[in-house]
Amino acid sequence: MKKLNIILFFLWCILLINLVKVNASPLTSCLSSIKGQTVYPNNKTFPSLILDENLYVNYTPSVLIYAANNQDVQTSINCATKLKMDITARSGGHSYEKYGLGGRNNVMVVDLTNINEITIDSKAKTAKIGAGNRLGVIYDKLSQAGFLIPAGTCPSVGIGGHALGGGYGFAGRKYGFAADNIISMEMVDANGKLLQVDKQTNADLFFALRGAGGGSFGIVTSFVFKLHEVPPQVTSMQFQFRRSQVQQLFTAYNEVGQTLDNNIVLSVSLDKDSLSIDGLYLGPAKNAKDAMKPFLSRAPKPTSSNFKQETFFDSVITFSYVPSNDVAKPKHHPYFFKAKSFFVNKGLTSEAIDTLSNFLSTVSCSTYALFDLLGGTANIVDDTSSFMHRDSIYGIQLVGSDWKNKAQGDKCVKELNDFGKNFQSKFTSYFSYQNYIDRDLDDWQTRYYGQNFNKLVDIKTKYDPNNLFKFPQSIPVKG
Template identity: 30%
Template sequence: MVKFATNLFFILLVYVFQITFTTASDRANSKLARTNNDDLQTCLSSSLPLPIRTIYPCSTLANQNSSQYQCDHFNVNELSSVRGGRISHFPAVIVYATNSNDVQNVVKCATKLNYIVNTRSGGHSYEGYSLGSTYNNIVINMEAINYIRINQYDGTGIFGAGARIGPIYYRTYQYNYTINAGSCAWMGLAGHALGGGQGFLGRLHGLLSDNILEMKAVNAQGELITINKTHEPELYWALRGAGGGLFVIVTEFKIQLVKSPPLVRRFSSTWYPNATKLVMQQYQSLLFDDKISNFSNNLFLFMRVLKTHVAISILYFGIEFDEFNNTISLLLATLPTPNRTKLYEQDWLTFVYKSSGIADGSGDHQQLLLDRLTYPTYHFKAKHLFYDRPISSHNLDKFIDRLASGDGEITMIFLPWDGYLSTIPVDETAFPHRHFKFGIQFTLYPTDEQHEKEQMNWLNQTHVEISILYFGIEFDEFNKTMSLLLATLPTPNRTDLYEQDWLAFVYKVSGIADGSGDYQQLLLDRLAYPTYHFKAKHLFYDRPISSHNLDKFIDRLASGDGQIGMMFIPWDGYLSTVPVDETAFPHRHFKFGIQFTVSPNDEQHEKQQMNWLNRVYLAVYNDSAKHSYINYIDRDTTLIAMSSEAECIDASLGIQTGNHFSIGVKISQRNITLAS
């Protein structure tokens, strides 16, 4: 058995590098240095059958530069089923594969020519990552690999990776089977299943990934391999829950089907906002207090919280209705009378249809679950958190206040993550979240793009209010640090939380990003970099700045006409563990440094702003801060920091030497410092 704690990172390294960094020594340079995609077009046109559709979007600069093919005016964003993503890059080509052989041929061309490959199954990624995360990549559209084959005798199904969840629900139901998947009928199977695949039957049958028996996949060498318990067992472990697109390109799934519920009974109760806190507390009590409730896996309780109302729905997939009725009684026992209640029964397919978000009132399941080719798209932003404990009363108050303060609509869906899926050993698959009790999905629907920034800030404030205090996602250390930071502080006026690959991060913080997302132009080919008129200073600190000096610092900062930027940078961690005499660098024992920067509006204004900068600088200059980073050389430092201990001053460099700065007297200590 592959163990979760010991083998996850090994598998990530082995297979991620295999699929995305083949010939890694020159991939990055060749990818960025490309001025056109002519070689790629030649390789694909000679490898793929003529009917295969390939699109070279004109929005990609390298396609505009081609001399051998015409680029296509194509809206790449239409490939995403949701409009939540803000992906600013565009692919070199989109290939509409029809079978595994097409995928193999594309991968071989990509490996040969050093292109990154990303696959799109249904385009349901909330951030648009089905388009990849890098400029000028290859996107393989899998939606035509959508076959559905049901074996009614052993209760298994074989599905193409591009099959949609809706048609799978419809086809399997004809044999009284189903899959334990999500509610969005237009989702592609591959991304959903490889990331775990949670749905209404999760408490009864576990995750969709738990029922994957076998996969067919293309590796980085373009080989079609079979993956199951006995063949490629480590990949079989990793692909069930660690997410799609990381290791290989899965083209086919064999899945153990489950019996569709004979009947779905649903009770829904709704309250107005004045009862929101009581309802949220009761929902948590039902999930966490085993003395109150010990639900069977046939029950599924979920809650929706909005500004205008809060609602709890109880789903029941069994036939013992006493259990269902008792749960309703437990829910309502200590709550105010709901403003609205509903109780109804449905067969499984009708329930799926009604829950999918595509029901149009016609009741034509076949049209909307099977034949519908154009699925709805939404412009939204979503976040998610896991919880292993209840949200406290105090934080519920803050959360509800934040929710009420926004102009727009945030929807929060609380879903249970216990039941059968939590009984599967954590090292059985790569899915790491089995020990949590519930999760919250935060979703925002901006009314227009102009309104989006304001609403995103509102969503982040509401989301961070909880995420700082409860550390249920996998980045526990990151979240705990945010909690320590904000625990005793006023509410931030703005928060941002985002993820980037390393090159995108470097590009964004470099100061040369122009919004194009063209790393090649700005990081590799650009010869004339921007110049700035500024003055900077620097100080190291081995102790906190005193309250008295902070007061002086803030007063002086506020007194100036212009802008001083101060960047506080930590200087601890691994660099502080290297012995101080290992190299000539003398500042390893400091905790942090401050870089002070002023950018004058014009030369006439410079003297006034320099005086202001020096006054701010001196406010936090004390016995704990008399060292400056040599790379931030400061010619006028010695005018500020001359002391009786200094025996010699080299004013041209600002280097002091003396009993405390031993450049010559104690050269064995290798201690050279800049006076500040």
């Protein structure tokens, strides 16, 4: 009897397996060889896995594929082609318009979180970095080996979209944008083929990916970055001003900002109540104070100032504004927001400052503006890169957030869109920053990519003629 029960049990198992095979959807069948994890909408964890950074926009993918390696990415792309499905990649889930989920429903999402290799070659001063790594992890591991790459201040941002769209932040004025420091990449194309991409191999794709590569041409799975030695000490700088001093502060910012020592990175923050500057100097505090004299001698007297000498990684913690444990092990802090971006190449006029200041005081939701100082190496034109924002004094990010319901959110977004269009037409350059992607931006093709757009369309048509990789603001194919 016991033997019979065992036989019946195995027969039942075989029957169940066959039932699963019969009832499996074409999608689950096609993805059955994936070594990583596939998560479908009927999984109870699914809603939490698609929150990402911005709660204002929401989409439901057909499946989340947590790729374990390049082969999983290739399998996913081949399945998307076979099943005529849309497909996109998610590196960190920080896209302002949730293009990491495709920017619409029912997209196959390849999440790169587990493609997280970081291999450092100290002698060559290079690192191979998987596209699923977050900036906080990268800073942590590189700094332990005595190196850094120039990149952003938010530790939960994924390196994939960040570097492919430019990538500005720590050390940017000395070492350029993150994209400028990419030596080579691995990318899976629309045919499921793994391509090597560098200055000599697929050079046109190398041009496109470094500045316009966020999801339009294929799925980049890894980078080789040029590394820079971390100084023994850096200096974090923080200054508080009275808000009424904003005109005087920007007079100084406009006059001497770009001529400051390239070891300095500054960001002015303005909202309805406050005015402040965060800064980093790649060196000791004594040198930082000397390097800041040309600016501080022209700027209004701050109500408080602080020069803090610390390690580079400690400065990452200082300016992340998240708990220290969240830097080396970053996680999302989702919230409702909408962002606009601008570039300024002649300095904002006093009228522009008044206009922006008044808007910040009257807009219906909590809103702030950040002014990131550019110049130095960041403004050197690189013909091997499609990133074209090289002639600006500073970039501006305008962010509205923290509304209580959808009606308030819709009102705030309309106010931001209306203000942004008027402000850009009167006071800033024509261009905007593709890493602060904005679905409501008109003529985004020119504002993000300028004179490079037509060339990018040609490259897109060559490598993805059937437009497999697409989202609402992806590079299109010809015709």
